[in-house]
């Protein structure tokens with residue numbers, strides 16, 4: 504049988520992830536990977552989770568091991584509402600709430616519920632690769648808007664919106680990671696957040712606020728969630744337990760206008776009926792007992808130390824002519840090499856000769872640019888390994904720029 508003909512065409516729109524390709528390259532070598540963004544396993548509250556899980560199975564097993572509603576376990580939805588409100592995410596009476604299998608599934612369900620082929624979706628430049636793949640899957644037209652240390656440049660966004668309108672086209676939504684962004688680690692300033700919401704109102708846009716990292720910011724930053732600034736029901740907020748408990752639970756959530764959540768619920772019935780009941784019971788208890796808050800505080804200390812170590816090594820050893828972002832939270836720094844350098848072409852040499860891996864940044868650009876950029880993750884390796892990895896990368900860059 505001809506397998507190529509057997510496979511549905513829709514998947515051909517999705518590029519194989521560079522990260523996976525890099526993993527293949529690193530196999531069997533002593534490579535230090537600054538590529539993938541895995542959480543540090545020291546953050547996982549293992550003993551507490553073991554205790555909770557045993558208790559739940561023994562005492563509430565009948566419900567916790569059973570099928571549950573598509574929207575989520577009712578009691579968990581209640582706890583989640585409180586958790587979100589306490590964190591400053593405004594959940595209004597008109598909002599619906601849906602539990603998903605990671606915020607990645609929430610994004611996919613949003614795509615299923617909202618994106619028709621040809622719809623225009625604005626994304627940051629650079630933006631989160633897996634979101635791009637979702638939008639591509641649903642044949643959206645992706646329009647990038649530049650990002651700097653203050654997040655998405657909303658003046659450029661305004662120009663994009665105006666020009667689209669002049670062409671008689673309509674931008675349907677903006678996808679943003681406004682707080683401690685992936686891949687850059689920067690946050691959108693309050694001024695731009697307000698401007699974005701003004702534009703959303705003026706141009707009748709939906710905004711997807713993807714928020715995996717705001718739980719642990721490295722510095723005291725004063726910011727308000729877009730969801731909270733929104734007074735017109737224009738923001739779909741996505742959250743996750745991946746970075747504050749464990750990604751293995753596969754739990755995320757979406758909060759937003761009820762009709763959108765209802766459509767996502769309908770989609771979810773077809774995709775997986777519901778997210779893991781057991782995971783929801785575990786996350787619910789972890790939230791109630793303050794384990795999530797404690798874990799987020801620990802995560803902040805662990806990742807801040809790593810961020811500082813990475814920045815220190817970069818400042819000490821990276822050659823002149825290279826710029827990088829200073830992450831205010833999250834797992835990543837984004838590096839800009841001099842124009843003309845090609846981080847993707849350089850990668851095999853970095854892995855084979857210098858034993859260090861990174862993600863070429865062009866995959867985070869939807870317009871084919873960004874060849875001279877790379878994403879470095881500081882979240883996973885132990886501090887000394889991380890430092891050595893950055894020094895190896897610095898040696899490689901020094902040799903390439905001689």
Ligand SMILES: Cc1ncc(COP(=O)(O)O)c(C=O)c1O
Nearest residue numbers: 605606607631680685743745755
């Ligand atoms: C910006 C962003 N959105 C969504 C996710 C997906 O997280 P999960 O599916 O584990 O909730 C990630 C994970 O790295 C991310 O960085």
